[in-house]
Amino acid sequence: MNSKLSAQQGPYFGDFGGRFVPEPLIAALDQLEQTYMEARGDSEFQSQLALLHKNYTGRPSIITEAKKFAAHFGDLRVFLKREDLNHTGSHKINNVMGQALLAKKMGKKRIIAETGAGQHGVASATAAAYFGLECVVYMGQVDTERQALNVARMKLLGAEVVPVTTGSKTLKDAINEALRDWVANVESTHYLLGTVAGPHPFPTMVRDFHSIIGNEAKQQMLEITGSLPDAVAACVGGGSNAIGIFHAFLDEADVALWGFEAAGDGVNTPRHAATLSKGTPGVLHGARSYMLQDDNGQTMESHSISAGLDYPGVGPEHSWLKDLGRANYMGITDAEAMDSMKLLSQLEGIIPAIETAHALAGVKYLSETLRPGSTVLINLSGRGDKDMETAAHYFGLLDKK
Amino acid sequence: MSSVTKVLAGNKESGRGSLVGYYPAGYPTLKDSVESLVSMAENGCDVLEVGVPYSDPVMDGLIIQEATEQARAAGFVLDDLFEVIRQVRARVETPILVMSYWNPVQKYGLEKFATGLVDSGAQGMITPDLVPDEAADWIETSERLDLDRVFLVAPSSSDARVSKNSDVSRGFVYSVSTMGITGERATLDALAKDLTGRVKAFSKTPTCVGVGISTAEQVREVNSYSDGAIVGTAFIAAYRNEGLTGLTKKCRELASGLG
Numbered sequence: 001m002n003s004k005l006s007a008q009q010g011p012y013f014g015d016f017g018g019r020f021v022p023e024p025l026i027a028a029l030d031q032l033e034q035t036y037m038e039a040r041g042d043s044e045f046q047s048q049l050a051l052l053h054k055n056y057t058g059r060p061s062i063i064t065e066a067k068k069f070a071a072h073f074g075d076l077r078v079f080l081k082r083e084d085l086n087h088t089g090s091h092k093i094n095n096v097m098g099q100a101l102l103a104k105k106m107g108k109k110r111i112i113a114e115t116g117a118g119q120h121g122v123a124s125a126t127a128a129a130y131f132g133l134e135c136v137v138y139m140g141q142v143d144t145e146r147q148a149l150n151v152a153r154m155k156l157l158g159a160e161v162v163p164v165t166t167g168s169k170t171l172k173d174a175i176n177e178a179l180r181d182w183v184a185n186v187e188s189t190h191y192l193l194g195t196v197a198g199p200h201p202f203p204t205m206v207r208d209f210h211s212i213i214g215n216e217a218k219q220q221m222l223e224i225t226g227s228l229p230d231a232v233a234a235c236v237g238g239g240s241n242a243i244g245i246f247h248a249f250l251d252e253a254d255v256a257l258w259g260f261e262a263a264g265d266g267v268n269t270p271r272h273a274a275t276l277s278k279g280t281p282g283v284l285h286g287a288r289s290y291m292l293q294d295d296n297g298q299t300m301e302s303h304s305i306s307a308g309l310d311y312p313g314v315g316p317e318h319s320w321l322k323d324l325g326r327a328n329y330m331g332i333t334d335a336e337a338m339d340s341m342k343l344l345s346q347l348e349g350i351i352p353a354i355e356t357a358h359a360l361a362g363v364k365y366l367s368e369t370l371r372p373g374s375t376v377l378i379n380l381s382g383r384g385d386k387d388m389e390t391a392a393h394y395f396g397l398l399d400k401k
Numbered sequence: 402m403s404s405v406t407k408v409l410a411g412n413k414e415s416g417r418g419s420l421v422g423y424y425p426a427g428y429p430t431l432k433d434s435v436e437s438l439v440s441m442a443e444n445g446c447d448v449l450e451v452g453v454p455y456s457d458p459v460m461d462g463l464i465i466q467e468a469t470e471q472a473r474a475a476g477f478v479l480d481d482l483f484e485v486i487r488q489v490r491a492r493v494e495t496p497i498l499v500m501s502y503w504n505p506v507q508k509y510g511l512e513k514f515a516t517g518l519v520d521s522g523a524q525g526m527i528t529p530d531l532v533p534d535e536a537a538d539w540i541e542t543s544e545r546l547d548l549d550r551v552f553l554v555a556p557s558s559s560d561a562r563v564s565k566n567s568d569v570s571r572g573f574v575y576s577v578s579t580m581g582i583t584g585e586r587a588t589l590d591a592l593a594k595d596l597t598g599r600v601k602a603f604s605k606t607p608t609c610v611g612v613g614i615s616t617a618e619q620v621r622e623v624n625s626y627s628d629g630a631i632v633g634t635a636f637i638a639a640y641r642n643e644g645l646t647g648l649t650k651k652c653r654e655l656a657s658g659l660g
Contacts, residue, residue: 183460283503296505297509
């Protein structure tokens with residue numbers, strides 16, 4: 001058996017993962033697992049995907065050194081892996097193109113997806129348009145309001161957007177609704193899950209599709225600096241962009257891995273989404289992992305200014321990496337994230353998504369723990385265009401009407 | 402032998418058939434849910450299925466979601482579940498199975514939860530999002546405490562899974578009538594009959610059919626090829642519309658579909 005951390009595959013990551021779903025979905029998960037495992041070792045599938053990434057996604061994404069941003073925090077170098085420059089504006093497209101190809105392979109005519117910030121929904125709607133698939137996106141009603149621009153994008157791409165009005169009306173409930181749709185339409189439909197959570201094989205498969213981020217960045221860092229970074233950082237909601245950039249570095253013991261979660265008003269207030277920092281192990285959306293829950297096993301509502309991180313669960317591999325002590329996880333408040341969004345915009349001319357701004361805010365803490373001269377690689381997972389309404393409101397940028 | 406199996410087998414033998422009735426604990430209040438469950442037992446339900454309100458019920462349609470949300474909003478906690486069962490058990494002898502998603506059980510503590518079932522007078526548990534593959538602890542615990550464990554089989558399940566899930570179930574195995582979540586359907590498709598046929602071919606465990614059943618005719622039809630019909634949404638809808646009177650009426654109406 002391969003003892004490398006990066007060789008770990010589902011269904012289980014230590015005590016986490018598995019398949020806690022209703023029996024009607026098991027056959028679809030088996031089919032997906034089998035199709036994926038075949039595709040994984042199929043050079044034709046892999047070159048098909050690589051070509052799509054080259055000619056459609058716009059890969060490889062570049063690395064930008066953020067010198068003025070780094071200088072703000074002291075003696076360190078900060079490198080940004082520019083997933084914001086991918087087609088559709090975030091890392092989400094990496095996974096979506098892979099899964100859409102699998103959906104075609106399985107003969108599914110329809111894809112469904114959940115979305116929080118709308119980034120995964122937009123990517124899914126894009127892939128559906130590209131591959132000629134019907135697409136329905138479930139989105140919490142609260143999120144359709146705070147991410148209205150992305151709703152318009154999905155509709156323009158030809159997708160149907162269904163506002164979810166049950167429960168907390170956010171990402172968690174969008175996933176519930178997508179699962180209900182899937183139970184009823186599993187024959188015709190592929191559930192294009194957008195993060196490294198959910199039942200096996202999703203955490204493994206979505207990780208693999210995003211591992212291109214870290215694989216590219218590792219080579220790029222070696223070319224640019226001649227060595228591996230001292231720390232790799234990313235924001236963590238469900239955890240897809242973080243796993244994507246972490247994976248290539250899991251077995252590089254000298255590279256510190258940092259995931260920054262949404263602390264909302266603060267991890268010691270009731271309003272946060274810091275699942276790994278403050279949660280306990282439980283079962284949510286088909287897998288065992290850390291989650292925010294009360295003493296009765298009811299899922300607690302999370303809070304974050306960032307719709308994409310506003311989720312009370314997290315992928316099982318992150319729970320495993322946390323318990324192993326291989327990765328560190330820490331909460332970043334709404335205010336810290338918004339400050340960083342502004343800082344990167346004004347010092348580097350790059351407007352990050354509010355989700356991504358949580359990782360940028362983490363640099364302040366990294367500068368306190370890393371030795372002088374250290375290099376930090378950050379996954380700039382998405383661009384902030386979609387967040388202009390929230391930012392304009394937060395910073396008072398628009399004239400009152 | 403499981404008392405649930407005994408009731409189902411007895412009713413089958415006498416040509417009557419069985420009706421399994423679902424109702425969530427704490428809806429709309431604890432006291433009301435006790436009255437509802439007692440009334441269901443007294444008006445034609447052969448087995449009671451007590452639902453545990455949960456924040457993320459992915460197998461349930463809107464009517465059950467709204468009812469369980471209301472119970473949660475009214476302050477339902479897991480200790481209340483056992484109190485409801487205790488009070489129902491004090492008044493009727495009808496076998497009681499709890500229906501719970503897995504997270505509340507694991508968070509409360511499986512051993513404590515299972516002991517709670519025994520002490521309050523319940524016969525076992527239906528686990529909609531726990532498949533046998535993930536259920537080693539529950540299988541061991543239920544075996545040791547002599548509790549029924551009801552797993553699901555679905556039209557999409559392979560023959561191997563139908564066989565395994567049925568064999569490892571105790572009390573009965575839950576045949577999901579159609580690919581979809583709970584809620585009323587105008588007609589039941591042929592999937593249910595085909596599925597129960599597969600259960601019978603592979604296993605001696607009795608099977609009841611649930612999801613989508615809301616009329617006396619459907620209760621009759623399902624009992625012609627299985628060991629019982631499971632009804633939930635239709636009962637909640639009746640309670641929502643006309644309170645306990647409506648629920649009682651619905652029970653009698655559906656029980657009239659039995660022989």
